[in-house]
Amino acid sequence: MKVLVNAGPWLEVPPAGYGGIENVVATLVPALRERGVHVVLASVGSSGLEVDELISAYDEGQFTELQKPYNQVMGIAHAHLARVAAELRRRDDIDLVHDHVEVVGPAVLSALGGPPVLHTLHWDLRKHPAFYGAFPPGIAVNGVSESQIARAPDALRAAALGSIHLATPLADPPADREPRVERGEHLMVMGRICALKGQHVAARICQKLGLPLVLAGPVSGRDTAAELDVVAQNPYHPLHSHPDVRYHLDQVAPYLDGDLVRWVGAVGGAERDDLYASARAALFPIQWDEPGGTAVVEAMALGVPPVGLRRGCLPELIDHGRTGFLADSEEELAEWVLRLDELDPEECRREARRRFTPLVMADRYVELYERLARH
Ligand code: UDP
Structure with missing residues (x-):
């Protein structure tokens, strides 16, 4: 064909x-x-x-x-x-x-x-x-x-x-792909920095709980802090008032002052996979009905339990209590983050190998x- x-x-x-x-x-x-x-x-x-x-x-x-x-x-x-x-x-x-x-x-x-x-x-x-x-x-x-x-x-x-x-190709038999990186203590949000993905909610939760958080993803096509600075410093730049740029500057950047929350810009290839695989959990504090959720299945394939809000496709991808956690509110999300030890990362990998x-x-x-x- x-x-x-x-x-x-x-x-x-x-x-x-x-x-x-x-x-x-x-x-x-x-x-x-x-x-x-x-x-x-x-x-x-x-x-x-x-x-x-x-x-x-x-x-x-x-x-x-x-x-x-x-x-x-x-x-x-x-x-x-x-x-x-x-x-x-x-x-x-x-x-x-x-x-x-x-x-x-x-x-x-x-x-x-x-x-x-x-x-x-x-x-x-x-x-x-x-x-x-x-x-x-x-x-x-x-x-x-x-x-x-x-x-x-x-x-x-x-x-x-x-x-x-x-x-995701990451779900293919991981025998030759055993985790190359040690699991760290940090939580992670992998995705475009924008209000829909809710990075500010993840930052608020992690700050409240005192847990390290890494945010990866571009801001309106800008992949690094330096590139974004050019936009942020110039009020005449066509992207200066773009909603994603405003979201980053107004709602995410205030959390980046301390040591807990880091924005690493957009990452790709093996660097992305290793950064993701080293996380303790992947947070999805989504503020929309996520249609497909590639980043969710990628996290599972890497043995990183997804923890997100019960919206969009998340309940179809995550089996609550087995391959991740689903929450109905920000408060509940924070509670599940404290119970990550109850999840077996291997169970996430198995599920990804079977379904994704x-x-x-x-x-x-x-x-x-x-x-x-x-x-
Ligand atoms: N992604 C990436 N680098 C980043 C942030 C995201 O390669 O810094 C990838 C991520 O791994 C996933 C895709 O971009 O494969 C995002 O897809 P998703 O369906 O999660 O979100 P959306 O399509 O809504 O942006």
Whole structure:
């Protein structure tokens, strides 16, 4: 089967550091190929992922262009889409398009009358009514958690072909991947620094309990404290009043004065894995209905128990009391943090190996492809 996987023009695959959708694609594609799927990846030229074919409209990721005016952003999106459309018109051997970008583009591709289109929903759907409120005809969709689908606008919920949980290569048999790092005392939040991820809640809890906390993640695409300083010091910088920048400066930075809470910027690759694996627990004080939770399954795969608020996909991923803890309030979250000794990190690894490996995810997608593909 030949599948055109559309990862969009915004970041290379795999991404150098942060990159939610691109990380998912980088996890899925090798497992699809292991199952014999021929993958044509639509991304940017600098993508390093091993694929059967790579097509692109841009040499480099266009992520920073997302700050530009709407028309320019749409121009980039359209140029990428036109490249994909040209490919589909040029050849007739593609069985299915698996889109990860947004829902309007795939509807246009579907209208070309080529192969069927499957779009995977990655976002919190209620937050993007412009894209998802009016669901376009012609495409199949799946979600990344039951909770995401349950909260979707009616038409979308009715059309969805179920959900497939996210996966991580870290969940693959860890025999040759025994923890390289000692477990430390610190707790960790791994994710974009933004109000939705709730780093300030983690900081408040850790300060109250006197526990060390490490925060890793970019602030609005800025990966280091030095880069962010440039934005923070210059009130005329276009990002100066960006909500994530304001959140960091106003709600997170005040906790960074003492010794307990550290922000290490964005981390990637082995550095990220080691930093994560050395944590005692991963905190998810999320302030939204997290749709997929890659960072949750990564923590489990590394034997780091996730402890989070009972929202979004978290109850589907975490078995409370066995593979992590779920809390209904900040106070309760703090109480569970004090009971981490009751959890067995090995149980987290086992669960990840059973449920969250790339092949588990790829097998579910191959099933869906087979249902949808034209033959
Ligand atoms: N991430 C990373 N470096 C960082 C912070 C996050 O590589 O400094 C990765 C993290 O490991 C995960 C992804 O970014 O793979 C975040 O995905 P998640 O689904 O948790 O959050 P979202 O897509 O909402 O940002």
